[in-house]
Amino acid sequence: MKFPFFACFSSWSTEQNNINNDYGADGVNDGGFRSFTYNQLKSATNNFGDxxxxxxxxxxxxxxxxDGSFVAVKVLSIEIESMRGEREFVAELATLANIKHQNLVGLKGCCVEGANRYLVYDYMENNSLHHTFLGSEERRVRFSWQRRRDVSIGVARGLAFLHEEVMPHIVHRDIKAKNILIDRNFTPKLADFGLAKLMRDETSYISTRVAGTLGYLAPEYASSGQLRRKSDVYSFGVLLLQIISGLAVVDAYTDIERFIVEKAWTAYEANDLLRMVDPVLNTDYLEEEAIKFLKVGLLCVQETAKLRPRMSEVVQMLTNNNTDMKDVHISKPGFVADLRNIRIKKHMTTTSPQESSSSGELDMEGCYFQSPMDNVD
Structure with missing residues (x-):
């Protein structure tokens, strides 16, 4: 089996000639994966100006x-002491270099020169779901019910592919609106695999480095470091609730029902899930289908991980018009109230949800988190 990303390191390797034989002098392999030079990327991006x-x-x-094709170039920041950035670079390559799916962002190539790391992707005309859809009523109006439905199903299919069709299975670990890219046809693409983990069997993975974003983070993963595919299912459930409601995942300005899963659960208990549907849709949707999507979201965020459906089951529920959700039992959701609830190897974080570093990230006691403020639109 060939590993295309080896070409990125060819300038260092003593096996330069062998690599060139495999990939050609221009660093292109049979699958179109390229090894770029820094000067090529500098020229392509107009000195990284856009x-x-x-x-x-x-x-x-x-x-x-x-050749005239547009690309997105990620410039990774490498922290020498912790090697953060380097790990994420390798994880992205290991995940995306050898798999293709219509709902995964396409990796075109990479560049390694000295301490610099660059990843080159297909360009997504509509940026991310967070950028294009969230943040204002004007943006959300662009997303009809049909578009929200298609995006939700596309993300579910991408995750089902990673979880059940790829071997070893892949857990993304950071499913959120910012990591769902949208192409010109509004097809969703899962992106940013820098935190992804390969799962070689059905067992869970115990991590001393919990990673993710508050609001999307599965409670059992946050509290114990126990990572499984159902951790991604939880994050997808939060994202699905967000797509249907248009609400922020974490409302920094509210003390009561601060999290979207709390709001959805309250509406469910009151038998009034329709109040969760984004009002900009102006009732231009099928009520039964909207309720079904919201119930699937709540199924995915149940506190007990084993009760959550597999992603292939989620796809089936969302796409099958004959799925009957009337009598489905949904148990109470779980959520991480704040970073102080997260423990790894008997270490407790002491940073409050309102505190964040200048980069919007928190890195404490072997843990990596996005700031909760990252989700406030």
Missing amino acids: KIGQGGFGSVYKGRLM
């Missing part, structure tokens, strides 16, 4: 290659 995004580990710039 910034289109900011992730946890670096900035993203729009570029145009010599």
